[in-house]
Amino acid sequence: MANQFPPEEKILKPPGSFFFLVVSYDLDETYFRIKEFAESQFSKSLYESVPMPKWMLPEWEKNLYQTGSSTRILSFERRINREELPSHYKECINISKKLRKKDPSLRLVPGYLSSQNVVIGSTIDDLHRIYLFHGIFAEIIYKYQKSQLVVSDTAPQFFHTRESIYFFTNLRESYEYFLKKHPSI
DSSP states (O other): OOOOOOOOOOOOOOOEEEEEEEEEEEEEHHHHHHHHHHHTTOEEEEEOOOOOOOOOOGGGGGTTOOOEEEEEEEEEEEEEGEEEEEHHHHHHHHHHHHTTTTTTTTTTEEEEEEEEEEEEESSOOOOTTTEEEEEEEEEEEEEEEEEEEETTTTTOOGGGGGGOOOOOOOOHHHHHHHHOTTTTT
């Protein structure tokens, strides 16, 4: 009789993810300054969306924040480890502080895209968010199922739009292509 031991668990680090920023703003100058700051802080931008539907806040957040009339998404060349999201979120807070005097509507929502999902960071706790560390929570926005991105019921309304789904679907295709070309990264 052969030994029927379960396989030994191995801890493996997943491949680097695409880092992105959702930028909500009123002044075009603010967006270009954000892009400049983000490229100096994170890496050169890889993809930049066309103007997207306006970022809409849930009712309970409207007392805390305001949003701009314009929204765009930036993704970056450098892959990040998923545990970097809290430190990147802190950098986004620092960038926002510098530019909010001229554009109080500025809002930066950092996140990452992997093969399985799209995740954003937040400083606000909620039932559907998971605490990471340093006051930052993670929320799964999209899951990749049956060859398509499926939006989470709890995702902000912005991520339910055709334009957002289209952008992240194309970003995921680019990510998968990158992994095939660079499997060791």
